[in-house]
Amino acid sequence: MDAPLQPRDGREIAAEHDTQVLRGLARFGWLSARQIGRLVWPNASQAQRMSQRALRRLVGEGAVLRRPLPTGGVAYVLGQRGARRLRDAGHDSINVRGYRDLRFNAPVHRSICNDYAIDRLIGTELEVHTEMEIQRGAAPTLHLPFEGRPRIPDLLIGQDGDYEWIEVERASKSRSRLDKLVAFADYLLAPEPNEALQTNLLVRGGQFVGHVGRFRFVCHSGANVRACWRAFERHGHERLLDHCPHDLVVERVHMSTGLVWGGSVGEGSVSELVRHFAGEDGEESGDARLTS
Numbered sequence: 001m002d003a004p005l006q007p008r009d010g011r012e013i014a015a016e017h018d019t020q021v022l023r024g025l026a027r028f029g030w031l032s033a034r035q036i037g038r039l040v041w042p043n044a045s046q047a048q049r050m051s052q053r054a055l056r057r058l059v060g061e062g063a064v065l066r067r068p069l070p071t072g073g074v075a076y077v078l079g080q081r082g083a084r085r086l087r088d089a090g091h092d093s094i095n096v097r098g099y100r101d102l103r104f105n106a107p108v109h110r111s112i113c114n115d116y117a118i119d120r121l122i123g124t125e126l127e128v129h130t131e132m133e134i135q136r137g138a139a140p141t142l143h144l145p146f147e148g149r150p151r152i153p154d155l156l157i158g159q160d161g162d163y164e165w166i167e168v169e170r171a172s173k174s175r176s177r178l179d180k181l182v183a184f185a186d187y188l189l190a191p192e193p194n195e196a197l198q199t200n201l202l203v204r205g206g207q208f209v210g211h212v213g214r215f216r217f218v219c220h221s222g223a224n225v226r227a228c229w230r231a232f233e234r235h236g237h238e239r240l241l242d243h244c245p246h247d248l249v250v251e252r253v254h255m256s257t258g259l260v261w262g263g264s265v266g267e268g269s270v271s272e273l274v275r276h277f278a279g280e281d282g283e284e285s286g287d288a289r290l291t292s
Helices: 010-028 033-040 047-061 080-088 107-121 131-135 175-189 222-235 237-243 270-277
Strands: 064-068 074-078 127-129 155-159 162-169 201-204 207-219 248-255 261-269
Touching (some): 010 033, 010 080, 010 131, 033 107, 033 261, 107 127, 107 162, 107 261, 131 155, 162 175, 162 222, 175 222, 175 237, 207 222, 222 248, 222 270, 248 270, 261 270
Parallel strands (some): 162 207
Antiparallel strands (some): 127 155, 155 162, 248 261
């Protein structure tokens, strides 16, 4: 007869959660207490309170550092002691100094990237590469450059070798930069029967690991969605309908000025956006939340 299961020691559970917090900070660069709660305790009704309790403990130990955000509020980053703890546990790729020198450039953009990645991680088996991991060179990369130089996404999300390239649009990009992004999306998604010439193949460590099968613009505002559509029109939405009617997607998300995540508002593929913006009467139709 099997022995009854013994209740787990609370200190053991807390230590596991502490390690998850440290690993999350190593992957994302910086996170708010709310984001850590969502990441480590996704199903808990008191996730933020549990996050704050763990962070007080880790900050007190010097494993995590508090940093003020330019937009207001507090971010948490991996400290040197936290990095040492992760390295001692076998995570050799962690910088020995942690992220104590991390700069908070474009905090709203990074916060959208991080919250969106957390949404895609929760309850899934997806392979999610964060903006921090991509910038550190710890994610798959395209095997061919575009217009003579390498390109990297804001996020890369895959499953079974099929990846989605994600660009977060928060600030207003210049017309030329957005046009180049749309041309790049078409370059990746256009059909190419000759495998040797395929432009969407991804490599890591010199080995092919998959391909980019989808491209997504994640937009912070209705104005960003409309800007994407105008870039589609300049590129030729008929061409995009021919190459990637369902694999080029625009999604609207909500993030408050206080960096409180509101999640996805709506999304549309090229074919759906054509119906939305280019109806017979010339007026917008379909899901008004995309552009409101």
